[in-house]
Amino acid sequence: MGDAALPADLLRADLAIEYPFNRTTGPVIGAFFTGLRERVLVGIRGADGRVICPPVEYDPVTSAPLTELVKVGDEGTITSWSWVPSPRASQALAEPHALAMIRLDGADTALLHVVAADGPEAVATGARVRAHWADEREGGVTDIAYFELTGEHEGTEA
């Protein structure tokens, strides 16, 4: 049925399916996201003293509530990675890239993020990376647009 068959004064409204609510991220995840807006990265001290980054509200082993936020660096080391040869539109980088676990300086656990690289030959476990911040930051993990290789490797002098 074409529009021609409809009266000109028909009322119209767009329909957007949406979930009109927000989640509160709480004192730990919220602190991490707030920090990202300011280009500051924080972890949290776990029950065994290790610094967990990104921070979690409860210890992953003992389930004890955690509260001591600890600032960590925006450089780190790749602890494992895989290559994404054909990124999907929703993923953080349009070009082929690495998906990597990154242990930020000062942290003892790893953060998942993408690493820009020319090819899988350029990436290695132990390679050093640095956060490349998004120009506009909204308080989410994609405030780090991607990590870039510094050209250094853990354990070697720059």
Added chain:
Amino acid sequence: MTAATSASFQRAPRDVAIVSVAQSRHERAIVDRNEVELIQPVIQQALEQVGVQKGEIDFTCSGSSDYLAGQAFSFVMTLDAVGAWPPIAESHVEMDGAWALYEAWVKIQSGHADTALIYSYGKSSPGDLPHVLSRQLDPYYYQPLWPDAVALAGIQARQMLDAGKITPERMAEIAFVSREAARTNPNAQLQGSAPVAELLAADYLSDPLRRHDCAPISDGGVAVVLAAGDRAKRWADRPAWIRGIDHRIDSHNFGARDLTVAPSAALAAANAGVAFDKVDVAELHAPFTPQHQLLVDALGLGDDVSVNPSGGALAANPMMAAGLIRLGEVANRIMSGEVDRGVAHATSGHLLQQNLVAVLEGA
């Protein structure tokens, strides 16, 4: 390992057995049947094999995923395959059917049912499965990156390679052996494999994983009948008694995990009593080749155990069903008299986050 020493195996008060198993033939894309049409004949076969009318089933429990079906409460539609009138006692898990079986087993143990029908199914073909599976992840730190399931598995594979716990050759061998074993599995999607040398010459799908390291994307379903005590003995000549069953979970924050081990699988295996006697056969739910090796180690399976004679998930991996199929494959081998004691494993989530282990015995 600490996980194993903290375990406690206790024999359950009621004897419960798998008495019937039926599966679809798993395919890359079943385009001529919707979910109801896919699972209905499978359920019918499972009931007919033991000559049971649906009125004799006290409890029905299913496993499926709205994310695969693309609509909310999709399992309600699939109840048409069972017939929910007159009213039946029914439940559903948004998980692999192995967990639906666990719920039914608990229901029977509690005395609220003597018999149960469990079924699960998944049609992954309408969507982009590795992409859809990223929705299983933590919504704050992981989901916004939309990491696909194959790339995530590659991260685990790399850790195992770096740690010397697997080699590319061993990965290819696992793929080869699994798919060659599937030649005798009429329900398998992939039957037979190119030689190991040819597999290793292929390009990477997601470095360090090649295509052969990954389970196929499958459509399919499975149905199982459970019965307690004398009813099980009436319905089957040789019921596959569930002598131990447990499921455990590791942190969803896998950046804080050592991905080369699966403490939850080891704990579930200890609680299920895997090590208490000789294991004849094991069916492991390992969608990626390194996970196969990781689970063999976590469950402490020796070289004398026949592992994945069905071909495992590497030969057919219908989401939400591939775990329950592992229980079914072990049960079938016990019911046929081929083996006396077997171990079935199911996993849920990425990187072997959650694991269920059951011990089945013929006597």
